[in-house]
Amino acid sequence: MRRIALLLGLILFSVRPYRAQTKDDTEARLKALEARIGALEAEIQSLKAAKAEAEKAPASRAPAAVTATPSAPGEFGGQLPVYGGASAAAKALNPDISVIGDFLGSIGKNPVRPVPAFEMHESEVGLQAIVDPYARADFFLSFGEEGVNLEEGYLTFTSLPAGLVAKVGKMRAAFGKVNTLHNHVLPWVDRPLVTESLVGGEDGIDDVGFSVTRILPAPKNIFLEGTAQVFRGDSNELFRAAQKRDVSLVGHLRGYRDLTDNTNIDLGVSYARGHNDAGVSLGSNAFRTQLYGMDTTVRWKPLRRSIYHSFVGRTELVWSEREEPLAVQRAFGLYTSADYQFGRRWFVGGRFDRSDRARTSNLTDSGFATVLTYWPSEFSQIRGQYRFVRYADGRDGNELRFQFQFSLGAHGAHPF
Amino acid sequence: MTQKASSFRSASSVLVSGLAIALLLPGFAQAASKLKVVTATTDMAALASEVGGDRIEVESIARGYQDPHFVEAKPSFLLKLRKADLLILVGLQLEIGWLPPLITQSGNPRIQVGASGYLDASEFAEILEKPTGVVTRAMGDVHPLGNPHYWLDPENGRRIARGIASKMAELRPGDASYFSQRFEAFSERLAIAGKAWDDAMKPLHGRMVVTYHRSWPNFVRRFGLQVVGYVEPRPGIPPSPGHTIELIQMMKREKLKVIIVEPYFDLKTPNSIAEQTGGKVIVLLPSVGGEKEVTDYFKLFDYDIALLTRAFKETE
Numbered sequence: 001m002r003r004i005a006l007l008l009g010l011i012l013f014s015v016r017p018y019r020a021q022t023k024d025d026t027e028a029r030l031k032a033l034e035a036r037i038g039a040l041e042a043e044i045q046s047l048k049a050a051k052a053e054a055e056k057a058p059a060s061r062a063p064a065a066v067t068a069t070p071s072a073p074g075e076f077g078g079q080l081p082v083y084g085g086a087s088a089a090a091k092a093l094n095p096d097i098s099v100i101g102d103f104l105g106s107i108g109k110n111p112v113r114p115v116p117a118f119e120m121h122e123s124e125v126g127l128q129a130i131v132d133p134y135a136r137a138d139f140f141l142s143f144g145e146e147g148v149n150l151e152e153g154y155l156t157f158t159s160l161p162a163g164l165v166a167k168v169g170k171m172r173a174a175f176g177k178v179n180t181l182h183n184h185v186l187p188w189v190d191r192p193l194v195t196e197s198l199v200g201g202e203d204g205i206d207d208v209g210f211s212v213t214r215i216l217p218a219p220k221n222i223f224l225e226g227t228a229q230v231f232r233g234d235s236n237e238l239f240r241a242a243q244k245r246d247v248s249l250v251g252h253l254r255g256y257r258d259l260t261d262n263t264n265i266d267l268g269v270s271y272a273r274g275h276n277d278a279g280v281s282l283g284s285n286a287f288r289t290q291l292y293g294m295d296t297t298v299r300w301k302p303l304r305r306s307i308y309h310s311f312v313g314r315t316e317l318v319w320s321e322r323e324e325p326l327a328v329q330r331a332f333g334l335y336t337s338a339d340y341q342f343g344r345r346w347f348v349g350g351r352f353d354r355s356d357r358a359r360t361s362n363l364t365d366s367g368f369a370t371v372l373t374y375w376p377s378e379f380s381q382i383r384g385q386y387r388f389v390r391y392a393d394g395r396d397g398n399e400l401r402f403q404f405q406f407s408l409g410a411h412g413a414h415p416f
Numbered sequence: 417m418t419q420k421a422s423s424f425r426s427a428s429s430v431l432v433s434g435l436a437i438a439l440l441l442p443g444f445a446q447a448a449s450k451l452k453v454v455t456a457t458t459d460m461a462a463l464a465s466e467v468g469g470d471r472i473e474v475e476s477i478a479r480g481y482q483d484p485h486f487v488e489a490k491p492s493f494l495l496k497l498r499k500a501d502l503l504i505l506v507g508l509q510l511e512i513g514w515l516p517p518l519i520t521q522s523g524n525p526r527i528q529v530g531a532s533g534y535l536d537a538s539e540f541a542e543i544l545e546k547p548t549g550v551v552t553r554a555m556g557d558v559h560p561l562g563n564p565h566y567w568l569d570p571e572n573g574r575r576i577a578r579g580i581a582s583k584m585a586e587l588r589p590g591d592a593s594y595f596s597q598r599f600e601a602f603s604e605r606l607a608i609a610g611k612a613w614d615d616a617m618k619p620l621h622g623r624m625v626v627t628y629h630r631s632w633p634n635f636v637r638r639f640g641l642q643v644v645g646y647v648e649p650r651p652g653i654p655p656s657p658g659h660t661i662e663l664i665q666m667m668k669r670e671k672l673k674v675i676i677v678e679p680y681f682d683l684k685t686p687n688s689i690a691e692q693t694g695g696k697v698i699v700l701l702p703s704v705g706g707e708k709e710v711t712d713y714f715k716l717f718d719y720d721i722a723l724l725t726r727a728f729k730e731t732e
Binding site for chain 2: 130133136156158159160161163164165213214215221223225254256257258261264266299301303304305306307308344345377378379411412413416
């Protein structure tokens with residue numbers, strides 16, 4: 001419109017000096033100017049139509065380019081730029097945030113590993129985002145009733161050459177299956193005896209270091225993956241680093257194959273080595289613990305009814321060799337479990353477990369658990385578990401435990 | 417001996433020259449190999465196949481009869497993803513429960529989020545049911561970016577195919593005109609088929625249906641149906657007795673007969689509703705490959721429209 005007004009002004013201004021000219025000249029010029037006005041009007045109309053079309057067209061889902069260039073001090077009347085403002089653009093780059101609550105209750109007795117009647121066992125806060133075109137970061141902060149623990153916090157390099165995927169930070173080690181799982185994705189309320197006795201308890205091998213994983217060449221339709229990890233060497237009561245060089249090592253080889261569209265098998269062998277605390281009182285770091293593991297998982301999930309039925313059968317075997325000043329403690333433990341989903345919201349499962357103790361391998365605990373789980377929705381879960389344990393000293397643990405889990409915020413990936 | 421040495425030298429020089437030419441002309445090697453495309457769902461694979469023709473190899477992760485929200489992140493999918501030049505996903509958080517860890521673990525820089533081989537098809541489509549107010553999980557498993565079942569409008573199919581053709585041309589400039597011609601041919605065939613589908617559905621304009629899940633907003637808008645109830649009380653929440661009774665009462669009141677169910681949902685509740693209302697349950701396919709004979713994007717609409725028109729005829 002401004003262009004038309006300008007043009008009209010120009011016309012009025014330019015018409016005046018030509019009054020003395022001949023009538024034909026004036027008419028010709030007016031016609032030319034009218035034609036130009038017409039052309040400009042047509043141009044404006046086409047621009048308006050294009051704008052309307054663009055507004056009507058579906059908005060692109062491409063992430064908006066957020067220009068976060070900080071303004072120079074004084075650029076806006078001497079005011080400092082405001083960081084952390086709650087604009088939509090600022091929030092767009094926030095990490096995905098999730099919170100998972102884990103409430104536990106218990107009835108019965110366990111003379112060896114007693115638990116309270118009620119506990120807010122864990123509140124896990126997850127912060128996850130892509131860092132840059134080369135890496136992503138994942139943080140999982142575990143809030144207990146009395147403190148906070150960095151359960152995992154690592155950077156994953158996703159764009160390395162040769163198909164390598166590397167992680168650096170604090171992470172759960174790739175030893176077997178159950179060690180890699182967070183509490184909220186376990187199919188039970190607790191962890192099996194073999195984890196508690198031989199693989200570092202609830203936190204397991206969870207340490208600071210780096211990890212490299214690669215898919216390895218294998219015959220067609222077989223997935224083979226190798227993982228090598230180096231850690232500082234501090235994992236609860238399992239590994240203890242007295243010096244910088246006392247790092248611990250973990251290796252895992254995984255083979256997987258789809259047997260049919262609905263059924264698959266997953267096999268793994270693991271190795272872990274680190275210094276233990278046996279020589280700490282003697283001022284020595286000469287004693288090591290080595291762990292060897294094997295795991296087998298068979299899964300069945302009919303694809304047409306995958307939200308209603310599934311089965312997971314799993315066994316893990318762990319051998320421990322713990323060097324001590326007077327002897328080597330050789331211990332063995334295992335668990336075997338089966339979980340069946342019999343409805344969209346219902347799961348039933350059982351677990352048998354047995355394990356020697358790492359420091360007194362002649363003592364063996366064994367037990368079993370049965371589990372019933374109900375999902376009100378994908379984001380909450382109610383579980384009851386009966387657990388019986390016969391400890392090596394002859395005492396029995398008989399407990400009925402129940403659990404409420406609930407998830408807020410960003411939708412996480414389903415575990416496999 | 418001299419002859420042998422000479423022929424060896426000439427053979428070597430031919431080989432070296434050949435290798436040098438191959439190395440100096442990266443486009444040569446590139447053109448010779450097919451573009452490896454992996455898609456999250458069979459529908460994206462079908463559209464990619466329409467425009468990619470024999471210059472691409474395409475594989476889908478999810479099967480057409482599988483609930484695309486709940487695919488397992490199997491390691492065997494990593495074998496496909498690690499070699500992919502292009503990954504096409506539906507987006508709008510449809511695959512949020514399984515695709516992100518697969519992408520991270522693939523060790524393939526080409527298909528990482530934001531890389532040239534990562535294509536979110538929702539960029540090109542018209543998206544419906546974008547929540548405008550506060551979004552909470554009290555609404556069920558809502559998709560805060562809009563309904564992800566957008567490929568069920570042929571116009572969106574055309575838009576997606578155009579976007580895929582453009583991306584393939586970017587990755588294989590030597591085949592750009594091939595992809596463009598294939599897209600034009602697809603678009604023409606879609607226009608002809610679309611007219612036939614519209615004609616078949618015309619008598620059903622304004623008819624009301626009940627569906628199990630919110631999978632059909634783009635489909636019903638295109639073909640003039642109205643969804644007036646859902647078997648799920650809220651997206652992702654299984655049917656409850658209270659909601660089912662309300663739905664039966666509403667269907668009786670409004671004289672609704674057709675209940676649309678996706679192939680991965682249990683038929684027990686829909687069948688029970690149909691029994692009490694004198695209605696009919698039809699398993700409509702939201703995806704290519706939902707049944708053996710539905711092998712491409714055109715057959716998906718052929719199948720669904722034939723099923724729908726028959727169902728309305730039978731319940732009149």
